[in-house]
Amino acid sequence: MVRSKHIPLIAYHILRTTYHILYIMKRETIIHLLTSRVEPFDFIVIGGGATGLGVALDATTRGYSVALFEQSDFTKATSSRSTKLVHGGVRYLAQGNVSLVFEALRERGILRKNAPHLVKDQRFLIPCYRWWEGPFYFCGLVLYDFMAGILRFGRSMCIGPKRSVKTIPNLRQKGLTAGILYHDGQFDDSRLGINLVRTAVDAGACVLNYMRVTGLLKEDGKISGVSVRDEETNTEYTIKSKAVINATGVFADDILQMDTPGKRPSVRPSQGVHLVLDMSFLQSDYAIMIPKTSDGRVLFAVPWHDKVVVGTTDTLMKEAVEEPVALEEEINFILTTAGHYLTRAPKRSDVLSVFAGLRPLAAPRSEGKKTKEISRSHKIIREDSGLISIIGGKWTTYRRMAQETVDFAIRNMRISTHDCVTETYPIHGAKPNPNFSDPLYVYGTDADEIRELINSSPEMSERLHTHYPFTVGEVSWIIRNEMVCTLEDVLARRLRILFMDARAALEIAPQVAEILMAEQGKDPAWKDAQLTAFKQLVSNYILND
Numbered sequence: 001m002v003r004s005k006h007i008p009l010i011a012y013h014i015l016r017t018t019y020h021i022l023y024i025m026k027r028e029t030i031i032h033l034l035t036s037r038v039e040p041f042d043f044i045v046i047g048g049g050a051t052g053l054g055v056a057l058d059a060t061t062r063g064y065s066v067a068l069f070e071q072s073d074f075t076k077a078t079s080s081r082s083t084k085l086v087h088g089g090v091r092y093l094a095q096g097n098v099s100l101v102f103e104a105l106r107e108r109g110i111l112r113k114n115a116p117h118l119v120k121d122q123r124f125l126i127p128c129y130r131w132w133e134g135p136f137y138f139c140g141l142v143l144y145d146f147m148a149g150i151l152r153f154g155r156s157m158c159i160g161p162k163r164s165v166k167t168i169p170n171l172r173q174k175g176l177t178a179g180i181l182y183h184d185g186q187f188d189d190s191r192l193g194i195n196l197v198r199t200a201v202d203a204g205a206c207v208l209n210y211m212r213v214t215g216l217l218k219e220d221g222k223i224s225g226v227s228v229r230d231e232e233t234n235t236e237y238t239i240k241s242k243a244v245i246n247a248t249g250v251f252a253d254d255i256l257q258m259d260t261p262g263k264r265p266s267v268r269p270s271q272g273v274h275l276v277l278d279m280s281f282l283q284s285d286y287a288i289m290i291p292k293t294s295d296g297r298v299l300f301a302v303p304w305h306d307k308v309v310v311g312t313t314d315t316l317m318k319e320a321v322e323e324p325v326a327l328e329e330e331i332n333f334i335l336t337t338a339g340h341y342l343t344r345a346p347k348r349s350d351v352l353s354v355f356a357g358l359r360p361l362a363a364p365r366s367e368g369k370k371t372k373e374i375s376r377s378h379k380i381i382r383e384d385s386g387l388i389s390i391i392g393g394k395w396t397t398y399r400r401m402a403q404e405t406v407d408f409a410i411r412n413m414r415i416s417t418h419d420c421v422t423e424t425y426p427i428h429g430a431k432p433n434p435n436f437s438d439p440l441y442v443y444g445t446d447a448d449e450i451r452e453l454i455n456s457s458p459e460m461s462e463r464l465h466t467h468y469p470f471t472v473g474e475v476s477w478i479i480r481n482e483m484v485c486t487l488e489d490v491l492a493r494r495l496r497i498l499f500m501d502a503r504a505a506l507e508i509a510p511q512v513a514e515i516l517m518a519e520q521g522k523d524p525a526w527k528d529a530q531l532t533a534f535k536q537l538v539s540n541y542i543l544n545d
């Protein structure tokens, strides 16, 4: 029974929820909250990729005041360009990096519990073509399962060549001696990023995209905040804080240079490319994992949103750029290697999308190491000014990295102690036992609201493309709720169609631009500029013969 003394509390919760729904994910509201604040924040986080979003969520849910600034869109850089695996890393086990595998397997299990709508149990097959590979990889994967303990996704098995071909009909049969079946996690990287933004904002963080950190503020040589520029309006702000966390991935050295000009580089960008193909190349819901390609690397072919993502490469690059472009030799390497293992070899014309990402590898102390030898683990570094940088790591371990970073800041910056709570903190949209065949499954608990909007009128239920389920209603909901600023934000990191099928993205771009213009009250000149910019970008994702 509701007692009268509970009424103010209930009213407060209703008002708070309404406030969150109506205003909290609106950029202008967050900017107002940011600039009207008198006290310094406890934490400023620079960078809205996996690492920065993890740190912002960790610190906010401990009860600290937090602001996060992303210069572009959330997950614009490396965090939208992964292999889409939440994994322990079978290859790190082969390299003997047991502690990294332990940590990643534990985090894989935690993430699946906190975001069951985003992390799928993915079954893999390792095809073996030499007699010793079957027993060798099977032993390794039994150990992998054992290390995952109660957070294990499923049991590994060794199967014969016939059953391997039945499992993946397109697998090259000649010389096949065995197949190893194992389980790992699969996810949508940007969608997790956007859900982390919403979780952090719901918990009270000021999280902003298109807000570039242009300088560091110091008092008596100690870091005391940052200056930022709103890239949408060109307005400059100075924001104060007790701790500043540099979570800018491959761009970490730019921020370190602001702190200590001339400092030795801490990050090595290493490029990884993926090609996206039609599902007919796999004809199975199993993924393929090739543990050792001709140049000693790992190659995956993973089902993702009804497509197959094939990659990756590991090419040391000279500098970090916002929009990396696949090199011809990387594309050829993936096509040739995939052709060795599939009965139907993919050609350039089969590629629906190609995307490149830069790994923020922590630079080794000694020069001359190959990229595959550089640690995939992360590093936390503190400068004399108090600036803290978190570099390296994986999407899978973002939560643990965030916990360590905030603990480190508490110890070093003399901030009052609060315990980490993210191990059991549900991520926005969390929904147990999701129906992965529902096209809206990635939205978790938001899917009902989206469906309601789609069904609200014939205009809203209009499909944007004959081959894809996207509707006007879904796009409108995204624009209203997910802090979208540009056409690219919608097509690349909310719908993901740029990564799934770049030509289809180009086809629906004019209609999506119209919806964006109407929803945001922009003018036709703005819309045309968005379309021109998007068309230019898409050329990096399309392979021409």
Ligand SMILES: Cc1cc2nc3c(=O)[nH]c(=O)nc-3n(C[C@H](O)[C@H](O)[C@H](O)COP(=O)(O)OP(=O)(O)OC[C@H]3O[C@@H](n4cnc5c(N)ncnc54)[C@H](O)[C@@H]3O)c2cc1C
Binding pocket: 046, 047, 048, 049, 050, 051, 052, 069, 070, 071, 072, 073, 074, 075, 076, 077, 078, 079, 080, 081, 082, 083, 084, 085, 086, 087, 211, 212, 213, 214, 247, 248, 249, 250, 251, 254, 270, 271, 272, 273, 312, 357, 358, 359, 360, 392, 393, 394, 395, 396, 397
């Ligand atoms: C090819 C490839 C495949 C991968 N596959 C997997 C995988 O399957 N599973 C897995 O767990 N991990 C994978 N990873 C690793 C994982 O993707 C990265 O570790 C992770 O995304 C890094 O996140 P980050 O936040 O550190 O960097 P980023 O995502 O690059 O984020 C840094 C952000 O900082 C912003 N920034 C820079 N300068 C400023 C500034 N001055 N002001 C404001 N913002 C700024 C940038 O715009 C950027 O968005 C893969 C990586 C690559 C490259």
